[in-house]
Structure formats: structure tokens, C-alpha cells
Amino acid sequence: MMKIMIVDDTPVFREHLRTSIDWETYGFTVICEARDGREALDLYEVHQPDIVLADIAMPHMNGLELAGELYKKHDSPFVVIITGFNEFEYARQALRLGVSDYIVKPFEKQALIMTLLKLRDNINRALEARGEREELLRMRRVQTLRQFIYLQSPNIAAALPDASALFPHPWFLVVTARVSLSGTLMGLDEIMEWQEIMASLLRTAIQIDGKAETFHDLEGNTVTILNFNSREAMQAYDSSEFRETIRLARENVGFMMAVGISGYCYSAGDLAEAYRQSVRVLGVPHVGQDLAIFDYKKLEHSKASFYSQQFVDGIVQGLELLDYPRIESLMIEELDAIKEFENPEYSTMIYMSLLSILFSFLVRQGRSISAVFGEDLRAHPPSVLEKLCTYAEKRSFVCGCYRQAIKFQLAHRNTRAAQIAQRTKRYIEGNYQNNKLLVADIAKKLLMNQTYLRSMFKMEFQTTISDYITKVRMEKAMELIKKGGHKLSAVAQLVGYNDTGYFSKCFKKYFGLSPSDIRVL
DSSP: OEEEEEEOSOHHHHHHHHHHSOGGGGTEEEEEEESSHHHHHHHHHHHOOSEEEEESOOSSSOHHHHHHHHHHHSSSOEEEEEEOGGGHHHHHHHHHHTOOEEEESSOOHHHHHHHHHHHHHHHHHHHHHHHHHHHHHHHHHHHHHHHHHHOOOTTHHHHSTTHHHHOOSSEEEEEEEEEEOTTOOOOHHHHHHHHHHHHHHHHHHOOOSEEEEEEEOTTSOEEEEEEESSHHHHHHOOOHHHHHHHHHIIIIIOOEEEEEEOOOBOOGGGHHHHHHHHHHHHHSOOTTOOSSEEEGGGOOOOOOOOOOHHHHHHHHHHHHHTOHHHHHHHHHHHHHHHTGGGOHHHHHHHHHHHHHHHHHHHHHTTOOHHHHHOHHHHHOHHHHHHHOOSHHHHHHHHHHHHHHHHHHHHHHTTTHHHHHHHHHHHHHHHHTTOTTOOHHHHHHHTTOOHHHHHHHHHHHHSSOHHHHHHHHHHHHHHHHHHHOOSOHHHHHHHTTOSOHHHHHHHHHHHHSSOHHHHHHO
16 A cells, blocks of 8 residues: 645635545555645655655645755655646646645546556666665675775775765774574574564664674574674673574574674774684584683683684685585685594584585575475584584585585576566556556465565576566557557557556657657658
8 A cells, every 4th residue: 555645724625635534445554634835745754655745835845845855854755736727837836846746626536546546657667776776785885894804904994985984983893693503493494584573683683882784694503793883892791782683583483593703803804804803713622611602712721723714705605606526625625724633513503604605695585494304404514514424424424415516507507497487478468458567466476575686587597577577668669659559648548557647758768768759760
């Protein structure tokens, strides 16, 4: 339902608008009313309506002034001005300033409905484009944050865009949360979904004197960079938000989490080392302690070594290139170097971490763990490892998992992404006339995750779904216009546009010529 706010200083008119139309039948709902522009501004902040219906003549702040204030503070609000005949020129001025539409009193309710339905089409397209922009910005932000924890360089902050805005203070802690797969009946796919939920909870829960960024590393762990605005705030941090998240995960979801906290960090250039500390403390055996929060600063000297980040990078590159011999060679070299076999408990942790890297990669590729390995490994990888007696057997098992995953990828690399993209393409070509066609609807129809669907389509065709919908509609419109025999309004309807004016703008933006220019040619 699209949300509408009515703004008018006449109670009778507000009531008439609210009650004379069966709003829900047309996909709308009236969520609030205001008596003037000032009250409307306050209500807009609270309710965030999709459309504002505002009278042009009101005390304190009129409709035009209200529209101007909304455009200053918000990203393209949709405002429809209601005007009397004697205010017609004001309405035209409003359109030049960016108001979405106007309607003249007295009007029939059908005219208002048609105005709103045309506007809904534009709103849906704007929301779709905004969703794709937000997803792209989110991915870029995660890539930037990963650079801080993976690239060890004293000058990294200067090299990365907006680094000073991300982390304005020189006092840091890095906290890494890892899910323990032991003792849970959940499958990995379900656990990873819950990890996303836990990351969202952490983003909301963390309250520090400074700022925090939470994201996932390449192993699927949840990483939080805490940037404090003073040394005292950093040293006083008690990790209470993570303790609460561990409790919620254990009591409400049924899995255990281990959280590693780095030593004090005094430069963004040292965040990579701080991240390694938070991971390293998770891998060191903690005899007699429950699986909970482990602090690198309290860790006694240990001879145990964890694998390097260069090794992780090499493994991920090998997975992306589907190069198993390279991965096997890297594993043997690195595991021999750190002598993981000297501590059986510690080596199991390392092998589980290597499996986490593999599982995270597969999930990012849209694979089901059970489809690749079967149900036993999907549900209980730790129990499988624990049944193997020697480190050589465990190494062989982990290498075998990588070999099997790459074999699966090679067998399916030209099918899954391409099939999904082609199904999406065919659906668009068969339904472009539908003026309500959105990515969310396509994803629902194809039983796919919306973000994954966008990614697969972009990977296959090097364009977004929204851009492809526009391409199909514009090329079909060009064909109809050249053929002749249709009014422009009919052409717009036939290719999925309710609003002929909006269609003409899209056509000119796409081809560089207006529909009338094509007809002249």
C-alpha cells in the first residue's frame, strides 16, 4: 500500500477526501492529515508518506512553501497540489519547481484517482532505481571496509576514499564474531541467514563514544570496527553488546558464538593487524572457559600460530579461478609452516575456519551447501572432523571438500547464473506491458532472492534489470511509433506506462529524440 498524507485547512474537505474514496481498492491508504504546512512537515518526519496531497492556500505555510521545504530536506518527495481555478498560475509555477502534479477544484474523485495511479507508476520506478543504487553503495562500502582489515599498510587511510569520514579518530578495537557449528541442528544456509540478522542487531545495539562499522569478512565472520573518540572510551569498553548478542543467539536461536577482541589499535593503518589479533584469539584453545568472549589483551603468551591473510587471499582467488591444484599447494605450504599438527584442538579450529572460507564462498555464489556436499556435512561439519583421528586425515578431508566444491562449480558454472538470468530476461520480455512490473515482483515470481537475482542478471548481461526493462519498453515503443496507427497515449499504455508525459521523457532520454521527432522522420 502506498501511504498518503492529506494537507488542508478545511476539516470538511479533509474528511471528504478521506471517506469518499475506497483507497485500498487502488493500492493506497491515508495514514495522516495535517491542517497546514507546518504541521505537515512534522508529520512527514514521523510517517514518511509516499504521496502528499496539499491544498495550495493554507495559513502559516501554504502548499507551495510546504513542497519547497520537503524538497530541501528529502530525496524527491512526491507532492500533488490541490488548487482552485483562480490559483491556476500558481499551480503551473509549482510544476516548474518540481511538484509532481496538480489537480483543480472542484474535481471528480475519478480524476484524483487517475492522477495518483499515474504517480504510483513513477514512484515505483524511483523506488526501484533507489534500491539498486543503495545496494551498489552498500557493496562498495563493504569492499572499502574489507580493505582496512586485509591490507596492511600505514598509508591505507590516505589511499582509500572517504577514509577520514569513516574513521575520524585514532583509537580502535576490532571485534570478530564467529558462529560455532558444534552442537547445532541447523544447516549452514540457515545459520548464515541468522548471522545476517545478528549483524543487523549489532548495528542497532552498539552505542559507543564514537562510531562503529559492522560487516562480514571473507570467511563469513561478523567483523565490527569500533572507532572511539577518546583513549579513555576505548579502554573503558566492556563489550556488553556482544555479550547480549551471544545470549540471544544461544537462548532464542540455538547456536553458540565466539567473539574475539583485538588489542588496542591507534591507527587505521594498523587495523589489519588488529583484525588478525581478533581472529587469532578465537583460534587459541581456552581450556575451562565457555565459548564466549576472548580478549587478545588478556591472552597469555602462546606459541600457537594462525594462518596468514595472504594465505586467505590466495585460497579465495583459487576458488574464484576454480584452480584446485593451487589451493592444495597453498594449504600444504601454509599448514606445514604454522605446524598446526602440534596441537590437535587448535588444528581442528583451523580446519573449521578453512571450511568456513569455503562455505562462505559457496553461499556468495548462490549455492546450497547441501546440494554440494549432502546433508551430513551441511548440518554437522565439526562432528565429521572430530571422527578423524590424525591431522593428515583432517587435512585430506578439508582438501577433499575444496576439490568437491570446485568440481561442482565447474559442472554448474555455465548453468545456474545463466539460467536465472535467461528466465528473468524471458519474463521481462513477456510482461513489459505491465506498468507495475518491478524487480521485487520478478523475484517473487521466480522464487529467487531479490539481491541475488539482480547480481546474476548483471553478471550475465552487464546491465541492471531495471535498465533492461526500460530497454525492452523503449525498443518496442520505437517499433510501434515507426509502424504508425497508434496515438502516443496508446503506445505508452502498450509498453507499460500510465503517464504519457513521463513516457515521452523516458523515450527522449533513451533515444535522444522525442516520439514526435520520430514521427516527423
